[in-house]
Amino acid sequence: xxxxxxxxxxxxxxxxxxxxxxxxxxxxxxxxxxxxxxxxxxxxxxxxxxxxxxxxxxxxxxxxxxxxxxxxxxxxxxxxxxxxxxxxxxxxxxxxxxxxxxxxxxxxxxxxxxxxxxxxxxxxxxxxxxxxxxxxxxxxxxxxxxxxxxxxxxxxxxxxxxxxxxxxxxxxxxxxxxxxxxxxxxxxxxxxxxxxxxxxxxxxxxxxxxxxxxxxxxxxxxxxxxxxxxxxxxxxxxxxxxxxxxxxxxxxxxx
Amino acid sequence: xxxxxxxxxxxxxxxxxxxxxxxxxxxxxxxxxxxxxxxxxxxxxxxxxxxxxxxxxxxxxxxxxxxxxxxxxxxxxxxxxxxxxxxxxxxxxxxxxxxxxxxxxxxxxxxxxxxxxxxxxxxxxxxxxxxxxxxxxxxxxxxxxxxxxxxxxxxxxxxxxxxxxxxxxxxxxxxxxxxxxxxxxxxxxxxxxxxxxxxxxxxxxxxxxxxxxxxxxxx
Numbered sequence: 001x002x003x004x005x006x007x008x009x010x011x012x013x014x015x016x017x018x019x020x021x022x023x024x025x026x027x028x029x030x031x032x033x034x035x036x037x038x039x040x041x042x043x044x045x046x047x048x049x050x051x052x053x054x055x056x057x058x059x060x061x062x063x064x065x066x067x068x069x070x071x072x073x074x075x076x077x078x079x080x081x082x083x084x085x086x087x088x089x090x091x092x093x094x095x096x097x098x099x100x101x102x103x104x105x106x107x108x109x110x111x112x113x114x115x116x117x118x119x120x121x122x123x124x125x126x127x128x129x130x131x132x133x134x135x136x137x138x139x140x141x142x143x144x145x146x147x148x149x150x151x152x153x154x155x156x157x158x159x160x161x162x163x164x165x166x167x168x169x170x171x172x173x174x175x176x177x178x179x180x181x182x183x184x185x186x187x188x189x190x191x192x193x194x195x196x197x198x199x200x201x202x203x204x205x206x207x208x209x210x211x212x213x214x215x216x217x218x219x220x221x222x223x224x225x226x227x228x229x230x231x232x233x234x235x236x237x238x239x240x241x242x243x244x245x246x247x248x249x250x251x252x253x254x255x
Numbered sequence: 256x257x258x259x260x261x262x263x264x265x266x267x268x269x270x271x272x273x274x275x276x277x278x279x280x281x282x283x284x285x286x287x288x289x290x291x292x293x294x295x296x297x298x299x300x301x302x303x304x305x306x307x308x309x310x311x312x313x314x315x316x317x318x319x320x321x322x323x324x325x326x327x328x329x330x331x332x333x334x335x336x337x338x339x340x341x342x343x344x345x346x347x348x349x350x351x352x353x354x355x356x357x358x359x360x361x362x363x364x365x366x367x368x369x370x371x372x373x374x375x376x377x378x379x380x381x382x383x384x385x386x387x388x389x390x391x392x393x394x395x396x397x398x399x400x401x402x403x404x405x406x407x408x409x410x411x412x413x414x415x416x417x418x419x420x421x422x423x424x425x426x427x428x429x430x431x432x433x434x435x436x437x438x439x440x441x442x443x444x445x446x447x448x449x450x451x452x453x454x455x456x457x458x459x460x461x462x463x464x465x466x467x468x469x470x471x472x473x474x
Contacts (some may be wrong), residue, residue: 013373020321021302060371147306148299148466155372157293157380161325163301165372165379167421171299173421177452199306220313221303247319 002137002186004047006032007124008104009143009197012154012162013064014085021144021154021162021241025061025088025100028142029107031196031236034227036111040237044191047137051108052124053169054143055117057153058100065089066099121152121170121251125178133183138191138213142224146196148172172206182211192216192254196224198241202251208255219251285350288339292354292384293377294332298420298466299387307465310325311472314431330471340391348392351385352404358382359412387414387439389423398428402436410444417445421456422467430457 008029011022032051035041043049066089068082089100097103101117108115118124128136144151144164149171151164192214195204206215218241226236226243233239239251298304303321305311314322339347361378389401405416417437427433437445437453445453 056372144302146300146302146304147310148304151300151302153372155304157375157376159328161297161301161328162303162321163297163376166300166373166383167299167379168372171419174418176447176455177446178447198303199310202306215463245323247313247317 001048001135002044002046002189003050003131003135004041004043004137004191005050005052005128005139007052007139007141007143007150007152008032008054009141009150009152010054011061012057013060015156015160017160018156018162023084025058025065025085027227029104031142031224031228031240032105032140033111034236036113038235040235041140042191044137044248048114049111050114050116050127051104052116052118052127053101053104054152055101055119056168058104062089062101064097066093087196089149101197120167121174124170125181128181128184131184134186136185137189139193141195141197141200145195145200145203147199147202149174149203150195150197150200161212172203175203175206175210179210185211185213188212194239196222198222201251204253215255217253219253220249221245221247222250259448267344274384284346285338285354288336288347288350289354289381289385291332291335292351292382292388293380294328294384295336295387295467296380296384297325298329298469300383301329304329304466305469308469308472311469315472326392326469329467330469333467334390337391344392344397348397348400351388351392352401354385355382355416356404356408356412358385359409359415362411362415382415383419386419387422390426393426393428395428398432402432406436410441413440414444417449417453422465424453425459425462425468427457433457 004076011025011027012018014022036049065081065085065112068086085246085255092100092103096108105115116127119128128139141150146164149169153168154162154164155168193207193211193216195203195207195215195217198218198221200217201219202217204215207213208215222240223243223245224240226239231239231243233242241250244250295442302325303319304325305314305322310322311326313319314326336347358378358381362382392398392401405413408416420433424430424433434454434457437450440450
């Protein structure tokens with residue numbers, strides 16, 4: 001038995017000043033959900049899938065979106081974001097879930113996927129370390145990222161500047177101190193560890209150097225919004241890495 | 256007599272104004288620097304901040320507004336800090352170190368359940384931004400002042416100092432002085448792997464410019 005970990009980052013709290021990020025709570029859940037539905041990740045018979053979910057942002061977002069009491073102004077594009085968020089929360093409740101996290105757990109269970117909730121980046125490393133030697137086939141990531149690393153959650157400052165708390169990041173430069181975990185990876189694996197996030201190229205390269213496994217990442221921005229837009233590429237994982245953004249081609253790179 | 260009174264009033268007013276301006280300048284320096292620390296925090300933790308010089312060129316070529324906005328904000332803050340250091344290096348170093356120590360008190364425990372990230376951001380970005388600003392203090396006497404403060408620092412501060420952005424480590428005048436200090440760090444907080452990484456980082460000479468090390472491209 002080999003283990004395939006899919007690390008799922010979370011959305012920011014909703015900020016009406018930020019129209020670019022996380023209008024929807026489920027941006028980083030839908031691609032792995034569809035991948036499971038269609039087996040777009042070509043799961044090997046001996047692979048066991050784990051969704052490693054960063055729980056904190058989903059809890060904050062649920063608290064905000066499920067109980068909205070403030071009056072909201074109509075946006076310049078005519079949308080009432082208040083009602084959009086409320087509708088998303090009610091849709092989750094109609095499935096029988098009592099929170100975004102509960103919904104994710106239900107989806108994971110439906111696909112026979114092991115759900116592992118984490119609260120710190122260290123929890124992620126501890127989880128990998130708890131598996132036997134040569135048992136990890138690959139690691140995938142869905143979420144925000146920067147050139148410096150994976151942003152498991154996003155936050156806003158007073159100027160609506162967008163960034164992450166240091167406690168919410170897995171920095172590329174934090175990979176070498178975890179090089180002792182290289183023996184957890186299957187040295188013969190041909191299945192790439194993929195990092196679906198903006199600017200993950202450097203992170204993928206470092207992961208490849210440290211853990212000696214094939215990796216892939218984006219040199220530039222990627223847009224998870226393409227999942228909901230018409231395209232002639234039916235596989236959304238492929239669509240994400242091939243669709244140009246306002247900053248050019250994603251530049252998907254393999255190591 | 257009337258003229259004398261007028262001159263006296265004018266002199267008194269000038270004196271009060273001068274004192275007030277001086278107080279204002281001193282009083283405003285700390286919050287202004289801390290504001291700049293919060294801005295340079297985004298050189299590592301900001302979404303869309305360019306990772307290297309090619310990244311800046313890409314932002315400019317594609318007129319990437321989000322990238323250019325965050326890059327310019329960080330560069331303005333960097334320019335401000337460097338200018339203050341040139342004017343009064345000792346005072347600015349003291350404010351920087353005091354900020355690291357003061358704000359560390361309010362830093363979240365990474366092992367505890369997180370509170371509201373938007374509320375934590377102010378303290379975290381002030382403290383980590385101040386640590387990042389150590390990059391600008393690379394004269395021998397400044398480095399010694401920093402090390403002397405860190406030798407007596409509580410573990411929590413050392414963890415934040417060493418676990419996060421490392422640009423300042425690449426700019427030490429005498430890296431071996433820091434290597435010696437790293438070797439004394441408690442092993443229950445800094446594993447052999449951590450220490451090796453830190454020592455390699457202090458000794459590295461082939462690093463690529465990124466984060467706060469970047470500059471605005473010349474015209």
